[in-house]
Amino acid sequence: MYRCIMSLLTAHDLSKFYGPDEIFSGISVDVPHQARIALVGPNGAGKTTLLNLLTGRDIADTGSVSLARGAKLGFLPQRPELHGANTLYAEQLGAFDSLREMETQLTALEHALADPARHDEALAAYGELQERFEYLGGYTYEQRIRTVLHGLGFTPEDYEHRLMHLSGGQKTRALLARLLLEAPDLLVLDEPTNHLDIQAIEWLEGYLSEFQGAVLVVSHDRYFIDVMAKTVWELDFGSLETYRGNYSHYVRQREERHARRLSEYEAQQAFIAKEEDYIRRNIAGQNTRQAKGRLKRLERLKRDDLALRPRSRRKIYLDLGDTQRSGDKVLMTQDLLVGFPGKPLFNVPDLVLRRGEVAALIGANGAGKSTLVKTITGDLAPLAGEIKIGAAVTIGYFAQAHESLIEANSILDEILSARPMPISQARNYLGQFLFSGDDVFRPISSLSGGERGRVALAKLALSDANLLLLDEPTNHLDIESQEILQNVLADFDGTILIVSHDRYLIEALATQIWSASPGYLTVFEGSYREFLDARLRQQTLVKEAVSEDKSANSSRLGTASARKHGMNPYELKQRLTQLESEISSLESRLETLTSDIERASLDGDAAQVRQLGEDYSRIEAARDQALALWAELGD
Numbered sequence: 001m002y003r004c005i006m007s008l009l010t011a012h013d014l015s016k017f018y019g020p021d022e023i024f025s026g027i028s029v030d031v032p033h034q035a036r037i038a039l040v041g042p043n044g045a046g047k048t049t050l051l052n053l054l055t056g057r058d059i060a061d062t063g064s065v066s067l068a069r070g071a072k073l074g075f076l077p078q079r080p081e082l083h084g085a086n087t088l089y090a091e092q093l094g095a096f097d098s099l100r101e102m103e104t105q106l107t108a109l110e111h112a113l114a115d116p117a118r119h120d121e122a123l124a125a126y127g128e129l130q131e132r133f134e135y136l137g138g139y140t141y142e143q144r145i146r147t148v149l150h151g152l153g154f155t156p157e158d159y160e161h162r163l164m165h166l167s168g169g170q171k172t173r174a175l176l177a178r179l180l181l182e183a184p185d186l187l188v189l190d191e192p193t194n195h196l197d198i199q200a201i202e203w204l205e206g207y208l209s210e211f212q213g214a215v216l217v218v219s220h221d222r223y224f225i226d227v228m229a230k231t232v233w234e235l236d237f238g239s240l241e242t243y244r245g246n247y248s249h250y251v252r253q254r255e256e257r258h259a260r261r262l263s264e265y266e267a268q269q270a271f272i273a274k275e276e277d278y279i280r281r282n283i284a285g286q287n288t289r290q291a292k293g294r295l296k297r298l299e300r301l302k303r304d305d306l307a308l309r310p311r312s313r314r315k316i317y318l319d320l321g322d323t324q325r326s327g328d329k330v331l332m333t334q335d336l337l338v339g340f341p342g343k344p345l346f347n348v349p350d351l352v353l354r355r356g357e358v359a360a361l362i363g364a365n366g367a368g369k370s371t372l373v374k375t376i377t378g379d380l381a382p383l384a385g386e387i388k389i390g391a392a393v394t395i396g397y398f399a400q401a402h403e404s405l406i407e408a409n410s411i412l413d414e415i416l417s418a419r420p421m422p423i424s425q426a427r428n429y430l431g432q433f434l435f436s437g438d439d440v441f442r443p444i445s446s447l448s449g450g451e452r453g454r455v456a457l458a459k460l461a462l463s464d465a466n467l468l469l470l471d472e473p474t475n476h477l478d479i480e481s482q483e484i485l486q487n488v489l490a491d492f493d494g495t496i497l498i499v500s501h502d503r504y505l506i507e508a509l510a511t512q513i514w515s516a517s518p519g520y521l522t523v524f525e526g527s528y529r530e531f532l533d534a535r536l537r538q539q540t541l542v543k544e545a546v547s548e549d550k551s552a553n554s555s556r557l558g559t560a561s562a563r564k565h566g567m568n569p570y571e572l573k574q575r576l577t578q579l580e581s582e583i584s585s586l587e588s589r590l591e592t593l594t595s596d597i598e599r600a601s602l603d604g605d606a607a608q609v610r611q612l613g614e615d616y617s618r619i620e621a622a623r624d625q626a627l628a629l630w631a632e633l634g635d
Contacts, residue, residue: 007032008071008186008214009054014063016049023049024238027063031186035214038225038247041235042313043450043478047218048078048190050235054216055188067186074184078191080175082163088174089159092145095181099138105129140633141181143576147631148177151203153196153365156587169195180207189217193224197365198501220479222247223503237311247504262310272298316481317432318457323466323494327391328355330467330495331376335385338368338375344383345371347613348521351514355390358489358496360506360528363516369499370400372516373469376497389467396465400472400499402452404459407445411435411455414444418459433458450476457485466494474502503528519597520613579630586623590616 007030015025023046031037039047052058054065055075067073082091093100106129112122137144149159152173166174172195179187187208193201205227208215219225225232225247232243232250241257243250275298282291331353339345345368353359361369374380376387377397389395397404405414415426430440433454444452453476460468468489474482486505489496500506506513506528513524513531524531593616 006068008035008068009066009073011054011065012063014050014053014060014065016046016053016058017061022238024235024240025062027235027240029054029233029240029242031214031216033185033214034212035216036208036228036230037214037216037233038229038231039216039218039233039235040220040225040247040250040479042480045235046238047235050240051075051188051190051216051218071186072182072184073186073188074179074182076172076176076179076187076189076192078172078194079168080171082166082171082174084163086163087160088149088154088163088166088170089145091163091174092149092178092181093142095145095178096141099133099136099141102129102133102136102138106133140576143580143630143633144181145177146580147627148180148207150627151200151207152177153200156584173200176204180211183211184213186214186216187211189215189219191218191220193219193221193501196501198362198503199364201501201503220474220477220482221502221504222479222482223507225250226504236313258310265310268301272301313480314434316434316454316457316484318461318484318488320461320468320488320492320494321464323464323492324392324394326355326393326466326495329353330355330357330390330393331497332388332390333385334388336375336382336387337384338372338380339383340371340380341383346516346518346520348372348385349523351523353495353497355495356493357511358498358509359512359514360510361497361499361514361516362501362506367516367518369516370471372521373397373471373497373499376469393467394463394465396460396463396468398456398460398468398470398473400475402456405444405452405455407443409444410441411444411447412440414455415458415462419462430458448476450478453477468492468494468496468498470496470498470500472500472502473498474500474505517613518594518616576630576633579626579633583623583626583630586619586626589619590623593619 009031011030012028014027016023027050039050041047049058053060055073056065056067057075057077086094106126109122109126109129112118113126115122133139146156154170154173154177158170161170163171163174172192176189176192179189192204196204201221201224205224208228215228217225217228227246229246230244232245232247234241234243234250234254243253245253275294279291279295279298282288283295285291329352331351333348333351335350336348337344337346338348361372363369371380375382377395409417411430412423412426415421415430421429427440430436435451435454444455447455453473457473473485477485482502482505486508489498489505489509496509498506498509510528512526513528515522515524515531524534526534593612597612597616
């Protein structure tokens with residue numbers, strides 16, 4: 001990796017226009033070594049455009065970009081283009097082409113060692129090459145590939161899938177894996193968490209915390225920025241401002257700057273008014289010369305006033321209003337099993353969600369979170385058990401894919417279908433959600449994800465619901481809109497069940513956590529922070545138990561340090577292969593348990609499902625420990 005005192009990347013006086021429209025101008029930035037920078041700003045501010053300029057994918061209309069000599073840059077666009085016949089695994093192997101070439105050379109030299117005439121020469125070359133191969137991680141690169149793919153949510157069954165057959169989200173994760181394995185000096189990532197569940201995002205955060213290069217990332221994930229960033233760039237109104245610290249620091253500093261600028265502007269306006277009054281009283285009198293001099297200075301000051309004047313964007317205005325008071329028990333389940341005919345997903349413990357509570361439903365992609373919500377709404381029938389809705393409860397449902405929106409309808413049609421009202425009133429109402437003029441006649445089929453989300457929120461606010469079922473409500477919203485939604489939900493006097501990967505939102509609102517896993521759902525009474533603390537304590541207990549087990553079996557496994565220093569590279573590689581076999585066996589056991597859980601669920605054997613779920617957790621913990629040991633040996 002490139003090392004130098006100077007910055008990895010510098011940009012000076014960048015500007016970009018699309019036709020007559022200026023996107024931004026006068027932007028100068030630098031990216032130091034090991035920087036952790038988050039680029040934020042409203043949708044349409046030009047964040048992706050700026051990344052394209054910095055990475056060389058586009059050319060600025062003015063200014064320059066310079067990458068330090070010898071430095072390597074890796075870029076993850078929002079919509080990566082991965083084509084060809086490569087499998088997922090073969091694509092990752094491409095990150096280690098130089099190591100694989102060295103591996104081929106070592107194999108050739110091993111054959112040469114058997115030739116007495118070439119032995120001495122081959123031995124000298126072999127020793128030097130083997131030392132460099134080991135130093136560069138040649139004996140562990142395949143283990144590193146599996147670790148990264150696992151961390152980003154891929155399973156061994158995915159390894160042989162062709163790139164051309166991957167979904168858009170899978171392609172994003174595949175390219176991200178390749179970039180992490182290549183370990184460039186500067187990683188530039190455009191919305192890397194869009195297609196990751198919470199578990200994969202947490203893994204990425206941990207990986208980036210150990211990454212030796214610099215990271216520049218565009219993200220709407222406030223929690224991710226809080227964990228990852230040490231600097232925040234805000235791009236808005238065509239200019240860029242720098243803030244020190246993470247997202248929480250940025251929010252405080254931004255408010256302080258805005259307050260200070262408003263105070264300075266108001267003081268300037270008071271001064272201008274005073275000067276204008278003096279000029280008006282004296283321009284035709286004895287002090288006409290002084291008045292004319294002040295007039296010239298005032299004209300210059302008014303020109304400068306344009307730069308000082310505080311600016312603000314239009315924001316969505318969301319008001320859920322006062323709701324009818326529901327009964328104390330809002331949602332109850334009994335012996336509930338959710339899923340699809342022939343494919344049960346998990347048993348639900350008997351739940352009671354009370355008035356005013358906020359439950360956050362979390363879990364891996366595909367675990368069945370949306371399925372549970374659709375079962376509550378009645379869109380899906382339960383496979384077993386029942387759901388009871390409390391007295392005087394009115395449900396408002398925000399679907400992740402906005403299925404309730406009719407593609408052929410206009411935006412205006414959708415609002416009028418939610419609540420009949422005069423056209424003029426409906427148009428004024430849509431203005432609160434940033435739809436103005438002829439926009440209201442656009443068909444739903446023409447809208448972006450963010451625009452569809454705003455229409456769905458507008459309809460939700462008209463539902464008079466006192467139980468909100470929200471499935472990924474912050475998807476496609478910029479950070480400012482996320483903050484507005486969070487504040488509105490915090491003031492809501494009803495009950496909320498929210499499915500979200502937005503940990504910032506969950507931490508701010510949740511009073512209990514529902515965690516979906518294969519075969520079962522667990523309920524934690526408390527905030528998200530308390531949930532994380534409890535999970536950490538559980539993981540610590542598991543690690544201590546595994547550590548004791550490792551100590552008891554040290555004659556078989558030994559410590560990582562002893563293996564590292566007591567084995568030659570071939571013995572180390574053999575041990576890694578043994579661990580890979582153990583991991584594969586554990587993963588097969590997990591697959592078997594998943595099938596067993598499904599069968600027990602179909603039989604309605606709740607006790608068996610619970611026992612199998614506990615076995616699943618135990619085997620999963622053992623698999624994770626084996627992976628950690630594998631990674632430790634590889635390092």
